[in-house]
Amino acid sequence: MDNLATDHWYDFRDLANLSRVILEGIDKVAPYELAYIVAPIIGFVAAFVIFVLPSQLFVGVYGERRIIGRIQSRRGPNRVGPFGLLQPVADALKLLQKEALTPKVADRTLMWAAPVFFVAPAVLLFAVIPFGPRMVFADVPAGLIFFIAVSGLPVLAAFIAGWSSNNKYSLYGAMRIVAMSVSYEVPLVLMLLCVVVFTNTMSLPGIVWFQKDVDLWLIFMQPLAFVVYFIAVSAELNRTPTDIAEAESEIVAGYLTEYSGMKWGLFYGMDIGYALAASAFAATIFLGGWSMWGLEQWVPPWVIFIAKTHLFYMVFIWTRGTLPRLRIDQLMGFAWKFLLPLAVVNLFLVSLERLWWSESDLGGGIVFVIAAINVPVSAVAVYLWARFLGYKPERVPTRPRLAREAGGYVPLEEPVIGGGK
Amino acid sequence: MSEIVQSEPFVMNIGPQHPSTHGVFRVKATVDGERVIDAEMVIGYLHRSMEKLAEERTYTQNIPFTDRTDYLSSMSNNLGYCLAVEKLAGIEVPPRGQAIRVIMAELQRLASHCMGAGAFANDTGAWQTPIMWFMREREKILDIFEMTSGARLTCNYMRIGGVAFELPEGFEEEVRALIGPLRQTIADGEGLLSGNEIFLARARNVAVIPPDMAVNASLSGPMLRGSGVAWDIRKADPYCGYEQYDFDIPIGYQGDAYDRFIVRLEEMRQSLRIVEQALDGLPGGPHSTEVPLALRPPAGEAYARIESPRGELGYYLVSDEGPSPHRFHIRPPSLINLSVLKEMTVGGSIADAIVALGSIDIVVGEIDR
Amino acid sequence: MTRWWTGEELGEAAERLVPGSVSHTTETACVLKAEHALEALRALRDDPDTNFQHLSNLCGVDQWDRFEVVYHLQSLERNQMACAKVEAHDRENASVASVVDIWQGAWIQESETYDLFGIEFEGHPNLQRILLWDGYPGHPLRKDFLAMPGGLQPGLNEFAGTSAKPEPPVRPVT
CATH class of the missing domain: 3.30.460.80 (NADH:ubiquinone oxidoreductase Nqo5 subunit)
Structure with a gap:
């Protein structure tokens, strides 16, 4: 943003200027305390209008349903409005009209409070996300810590929901989501620690500026961290293949079983909100945020950022549409036996690299060397650790054996025609 | 440790209203945490006492009942019943009628396995995608049924002595147009699931039924074949001229849920082969023989069985020379395959129990009748 | 075969x-x-x-x-x-x-x-009614159980268990 005319309120590439001009104008004509009230309102409205609302309603719900529809060879919503674009609105209206049932045996207070507890952190999460060079609502120095802390809260709300419903399926969902969250927070935080060690900052805008300065995204410098982040966050968000807390085929809807109407709608909408927040976080940390190798000079950076976010979110939708669900013991084992040791190894490796970088005084170009080292090292580490744990890629027959004649049991050793290849 | 952390078993009802029971069916599972330590099935929610009702109706009037037992494979049920009556009364079916029956039974098997394989994938958590792919093809088969018999699910197409109507115009083209895309869909479903690590982790070594137990527990159909027992009534006791067609019996390796899934997919391929051969060699002539409306078979009994999509579907009829059967018994493959549910689920987790249940491919209308 | x-x-x-x-x-x-x-x-x-x-x-x-x-x-x-x-x-x-x-x-x-x-x-390990509920009056597939009115094989005219039980019509089997 340096070599082009900036700092004008009409520079739509960074809407921060607009809010700054408004605030300065207020400052001139009104007592300065008013600015403290107006500023958060502008920030909130901007974040909501630009990002949360359209993304969540139109891209989150509509896009997810359309894309999954394409994956499943059906059309998806296409009746309400042009191309079915108003389907999310219709859904929300329908949910508002529906009766929000509360079972007699449920804990009424907690059951009503749980959706509220669930919604609040989703809005808070967007506070620290930098949409553009200066478009961050709260530039917290420890934004990463803030993000981790706040993103742990919905688990509590989900547990409250499951417990207060007084239903066995709900209880199962609640226990599962807590177990999942406890397990997957550990590798997640360790991996983010790698990022912090490498970039030497905890502020999210700082991480983006780091990536812009070295002209390389962290996904290349920290491939293992990215993969672990993706797995862990999809486990925390209850997305397929790790949606065991709401596993539809097993425990009906998990902690949401007893919810209906807009109480359920809040959970559903905010699930997508969390998925988008996690995508935005991934775009910030691993995909370079609003920076795009100079493209941000010509395209508004927040458009680049939203595009990256939805690209990441698209991967969530894709996995949801294609992969089966894992069992809880397999998921737990994966977190503790596989991801955690890898995270520790990665942290060690990254610390060494950072030390080398700061000691040797080689300049910014060294990140390309580090990326060239880390990509193969990560792949080899994953492979070796899998072999160490006893996982062998085995060729499982995908076709059954074929027998010509009916008879009794055919032993495995007996050759039959066209046997499994 | 165990003194501090204590767990207490409790009963969890999987069903009667549950996404994975495929109907109104309940598993009373006693669970200890995630582990199932006892499973008891509760059935009868859909009991309509068809066997009693059938004793009050003539032989022909009973055909619509058979539609409504296994509502996912009504053609097969029609066929089994008509074979039993024909055996009882000694009626011969003309070759064209037999060939049409074979085509219909195989299309029904394809439609039913589309549902079975897709629902199994759904039970493992492959959220809706494979079932949607398969349902798309199933719709085409049901359209063909509608074209032929006027109904999609409860076809009521077979008659004693043949089939109800001649095939409609354009039937052969429709079926031939179906075969290619269906093969592709089977390959797609296989590509999506069979080599998938997560699917393998969920379905391999789950709900294993060893072959001796499978035989001893009277299992049939893909459940028996998945355990490695080469048994197919179309081969062992051919009816409707199945001996003319060239096809193989797919058999599994170790009898787990995965084997049953791949056996179902391979059966679909073999069914396509049979349909092609039957279309190629479709004989001319009448599609049905004349049978008196008030059929009075000689006193005696007959047990006819066919290979329905779910297994050995038997009809046992006892006649006392009256116009209606003295005893009308259906041997429901779903019910008998379900009888090993406890052996399949106990010791596994809840998720495994769902996979085990999905791999049986039950139809509750047939279990309760 | x-x-x-x-x-x-x-x-x-x-x-x-x-x-x-x-x-x-x-x-x-x-x-x-x-x-x-x-x-x-x-x-x-x-x-x-x-x-x-x-x-x-x-x-x-x-x-x-x-x-x-x-x-x-x-x-x-x-x-x-x-x-x-x-x-x-x-x-x-x-x-x-x-x-x-x-x-x-x-x-x-x-x-x-x-x-x-x-x-x-x-010797059956767990003999209980599976299709009908416990306490259901009678066993439906018996010939003397209620048959449909005007049915081809008359059975009871009333629901079994609701009144005095009539004698089952015994018909010799040929």
């Missing part, structure tokens, strides 16, 4: 394995004596010539004066099939030995037969 045994053939085989076990034979089935039925069926399963390892079907038949329990036995390896029957003459306390020990899969079919016919199966 499956070889369907006639009643004679099965009777000979059963008589060879367990002497004195056959009551009489018909064209299609062999009626076993109730007291030897279990022994004979087990022998039929284990003998290599008969090898009936697969119990294809088990059901009850009400023949007005007696209940028949019909076993359709099947051998997968030898591809043959036979029909054995066991009769229970006491209508009120009909009882037949359970074959669950021989064929594990029989339990669910026996439960169903118990439910719909009221035939007790001695």
Whole structure:
């Protein structure tokens, strides 16, 4: 943003200027305390209008349903409005009209409070996300810590929901989501620690500026961290293949079983909100945020950022549409036996690299060397650790054996025609 | 440790209203945490006492009942019943009628396995995608049924002595147009699931039924074949001229849920082969023989069985020379395959129990009748 | 092709394995004596010539004066099939030995037969009504259970258990 005319309120590439001009104008004509009230309102409205609302309603719900529809060879919503674009609105209206049932045996207070507890952190999460060079609502120095802390809260709300419903399926969902969250927070935080060690900052805008300065995204410098982040966050968000807390085929809807109407709608909408927040976080940390190798000079950076976010979110939708669900013991084992040791190894490796970088005084170009080292090292580490744990890629027959004649049991050793290849 | 952390078993009802029971069916599972330590099935929610009702109706009037037992494979049920009556009364079916029956039974098997394989994938958590792919093809088969018999699910197409109507115009083209895309869909479903690590982790070594137990527990159909027992009534006791067609019996390796899934997919391929051969060699002539409306078979009994999509579907009829059967018994493959549910689920987790249940491919209308 | 045994053939085989076990034979089935039925069926399963390892079907038949329990036995390896029957003459306390020990899969079919016919199966591990609820009046597939009004085979005119029970119309079987 340096070599082009900036700092004008009409520079739509960074809407921060607009809010700054408004605030300065207020400052001139009104007592300065008013600015403290107006500023958060502008920030909130901007974040909501630009990002949360359209993304969540139109891209989150509509896009997810359309894309999954394409994956499943059906059309998806296409009746309400042009191309079915108003389907999310219709859904929300329908949910508002529906009766929000509360079972007699449920804990009424907690059951009503749980959706509220669930919604609040989703809005808070967007506070620290930098949409553009200066478009961050709260530039917290420890934004990463803030993000981790706040993103742990919905688990509590989900547990409250499951417990207060007084239903066995709900209880199962609640226990599962807590177990999942406890397990997957550990590798997640360790991996983010790698990022912090490498970039030497905890502020999210700082991480983006780091990536812009070295002209390389962290996904290349920290491939293992990215993969672990993706797995862990999809486990925390209850997305397929790790949606065991709401596993539809097993425990009906998990902690949401007893919810209906807009109480359920809040959970559903905010699930997508969390998925988008996690995508935005991934775009910030691993995909370079609003920076795009100079493209941000010509395209508004927040458009680049939203595009990256939805690209990441698209991967969530894709996995949801294609992969089966894992069992809880397999998921737990994966977190503790596989991801955690890898995270520790990665942290060690990254610390060494950072030390080398700061000691040797080689300049910014060294990140390309580090990326060239880390990509193969990560792949080899994953492979070796899998072999160490006893996982062998085995060729499982995908076709059954074929027998010509009916008879009794055919032993495995007996050759039959066209046997499994 | 165990003194501090204590767990207490409790009963969890999987069903009667549950996404994975495929109907109104309940598993009373006693669970200890995630582990199932006892499973008891509760059935009868859909009991309509068809066997009693059938004793009050003539032989022909009973055909619509058979539609409504296994509502996912009504053609097969029609066929089994008509074979039993024909055996009882000694009626011969003309070759064209037999060939049409074979085509219909195989299309029904394809439609039913589309549902079975897709629902199994759904039970493992492959959220809706494979079932949607398969349902798309199933719709085409049901359209063909509608074209032929006027109904999609409860076809009521077979008659004693043949089939109800001649095939409609354009039937052969429709079926031939179906075969290619269906093969592709089977390959797609296989590509999506069979080599998938997560699917393998969920379905391999789950709900294993060893072959001796499978035989001893009277299992049939893909459940028996998945355990490695080469048994197919179309081969062992051919009816409707199945001996003319060239096809193989797919058999599994170790009898787990995965084997049953791949056996179902391979059966679909073999069914396509049979349909092609039957279309190629479709004989001319009448599609049905004349049978008196008030059929009075000689006193005696007959047990006819066919290979329905779910297994050995038997009809046992006892006649006392009256116009209606003295005893009308259906041997429901779903019910008998379900009888090993406890052996399949106990010791596994809840998720495994769902996979085990999905791999049986039950139809509750047939279990309760 | 499956070889369907006639009643004679099965009777000979059963008589060879367990002497004195056959009551009489018909064209299609062999009626076993109730007291030897279990022994004979087990022998039929284990003998290599008969090898009936697969119990294809088990059901009850009400023949007005007696209940028949019909076993359709099947051998997968030898591809043959036979029909054995066991009769229970006491209508009120009909009882037949359970074959669950021989064929594990029989339990669910026996439960169903118990439910719909009221035939007790001695030795069944968990004999209870499975299709109908406990306390259901009567057993529907008995011929003297309520039949449809104007039905071809008249049964009761009232629901069983709601009034004094009329005598079951006994009709001789030809």
